[in-house]
Amino acid sequence: MAYYRQVGEVPQKRHTQFRDPEGRLYYEELMGEEGFSSDSSLLYHRGVPSAIASAETWELPDQTRMPNHPLKPRHLRLHTLETGADPVTSRRLVLGNADVRISYVVTGGAENGPSPLYRNAIGDECVFVESGSGTVETVFGVLSYRSGDYVVIPRATTHRWAPAEPSRLYAIEANSHIAPPKRYLSRYGQLLEHAPYSERDLHGPSAVHLTEGTDVEVLVKHRVGGQVVGTRFTYATHPFDVVGWDGCLYPYTFNLDDYMPITGKVHQPPPVHQVFEGHNFVVCNFLPRKVDYHPLAVPVPYYHSNVDSDEVMFYVAGDYEARKGSGIGLGSISLHPGGHAHGPQPEAIEASLGAEYFEESAVMVDTFAPLELGEGGLACEDPEYAWSWARSVASGTIDR
Ligand SMILES: [Fe+2]
Numbered sequence: 001m002a003y004y005r006q007v008g009e010v011p012q013k014r015h016t017q018f019r020d021p022e023g024r025l026y027y028e029e030l031m032g033e034e035g036f037s038s039d040s041s042l043l044y045h046r047g048v049p050s051a052i053a054s055a056e057t058w059e060l061p062d063q064t065r066m067p068n069h070p071l072k073p074r075h076l077r078l079h080t081l082e083t084g085a086d087p088v089t090s091r092r093l094v095l096g097n098a099d100v101r102i103s104y105v106v107t108g109g110a111e112n113g114p115s116p117l118y119r120n121a122i123g124d125e126c127v128f129v130e131s132g133s134g135t136v137e138t139v140f141g142v143l144s145y146r147s148g149d150y151v152v153i154p155r156a157t158t159h160r161w162a163p164a165e166p167s168r169l170y171a172i173e174a175n176s177h178i179a180p181p182k183r184y185l186s187r188y189g190q191l192l193e194h195a196p197y198s199e200r201d202l203h204g205p206s207a208v209h210l211t212e213g214t215d216v217e218v219l220v221k222h223r224v225g226g227q228v229v230g231t232r233f234t235y236a237t238h239p240f241d242v243v244g245w246d247g248c249l250y251p252y253t254f255n256l257d258d259y260m261p262i263t264g265k266v267h268q269p270p271p272v273h274q275v276f277e278g279h280n281f282v283v284c285n286f287l288p289r290k291v292d293y294h295p296l297a298v299p300v301p302y303y304h305s306n307v308d309s310d311e312v313m314f315y316v317a318g319d320y321e322a323r324k325g326s327g328i329g330l331g332s333i334s335l336h337p338g339g340h341a342h343g344p345q346p347e348a349i350e351a352s353l354g355a356e357y358f359e360e361s362a363v364m365v366d367t368f369a370p371l372e373l374g375e376g377g378l379a380c381e382d383p384e385y386a387w388s389w390a391r392s393v394a395s396g397t398i399d400r
Contacts, residue, residue, distance in 0.1 A: 006244075058231055065097075066372055068371065074381060076095075101172075115160045117216065118218065122175055125178075128150050129146065132165050150254045180276060202252045216238045306338055313336075
């Protein structure tokens with residue numbers, strides 16, 4: 001993200017001597033993307049950031065995936081999924097492919113303490129906070145989070161979650177970087193006037209978070225071949241020893257309330273609702289908004305075949321009584337795979353005519369490669385969903 005930020009103390013010139021009050025040198029670390037060819041930050045550590053004393057295997061939760069075969073639209077009821085309380089190690093894999101994985105966890109509250117220190121070396125994480133609040137402590141400083149936040153954590157950022165209250169976390173873990181869509185950005189990286197949000201809406205750390213410690217464990221998620229695996233490092237000193245940093249690479253939050261929906265005279269396609277993009281996937285959100293104002297507009301979507309993508313809708317707020325007949329409710333995921341046309345229950349089209357406002361909130365992930373089901377997804381599937389259009393049992397179902 002080409003949006004410069006400076007926190008704590010940094011030397012006047014990069015790569016020059018920078019000492020503490022006792023005269024000891026700080027250790028400068030560059031965290032940079034795409035080799036040395038993209039966004040980066042410079043961090044100044046009290047300890048040596050590469051000083052590990054041990055490396056052991058960290059056994060991840062079940063990462064196996066089952067292909068969506070025979071091909072079906074799927075309805076997964078995340079609120080029926082039981083998880084352990086830890087924001088990092090208790091995530092259950094719901095959906096995934098070689099580009100992105102979606103996991104879900106319902107954390108404990110403050111009494112459970114923070115998660116282990118953790119970083120994802122596979123890609124950026126965009127964790128959507130369905131509900132709850134707390135902080136995410138990072139090597140860059142502390143982020144506060146609340147319901148409706150996307151917490152975007154760059155690849156290899158050491159951090160830990162500290163929920164203040166039980167939190168429902170929908171973790172979108174990329175194998176790549178996650179950023180605003182390129183079409184929202186000027187050629188130098190500023191968010192343009194037509195973007196539905198601006199830099200003011202992105203909240204990064206505002207102070208360093210110095211923590212003392214020795215022999216500190218950090219869990220690292222990484223790849224071996226095509227597999228997702230984990231390693232448990234022990235560091236000689238605490239990774240949260242950064243006295244200052246500056247640059248354009250850092251974690252931040254963005255809240256749904258700060259997204260200004262783009263509306264139209266007739267139905268607008270999902271790209272107007274886009275928030276972020278990663279390699280081979282996008283993140284969109286459908287939020288409360290005025291709907292189409294052409295006198296003959298059909299507010300609900302047309303049937304659509306996403307020939308190049310699988311579409312994952314996560315229904316997070318609003319009145320979903322209107323979806324009776326499909327079984328979709330709050331906490332539901334619908335997976336509409338490529339190769340299958342989907343859209344409203346037929347009765348919903350007439351029922352929507354004249355509507356002026358939609359109340360629903362949903363977060364969508366579209367992937368350009370087929371998604372497979374994780375063990376968590378299979379554990380909470382409603383097996384009847386695929387046949388709901390054929391049954392056409394009720395009116396008013398609205399699907400994006
Ligand atoms: Fe759709």
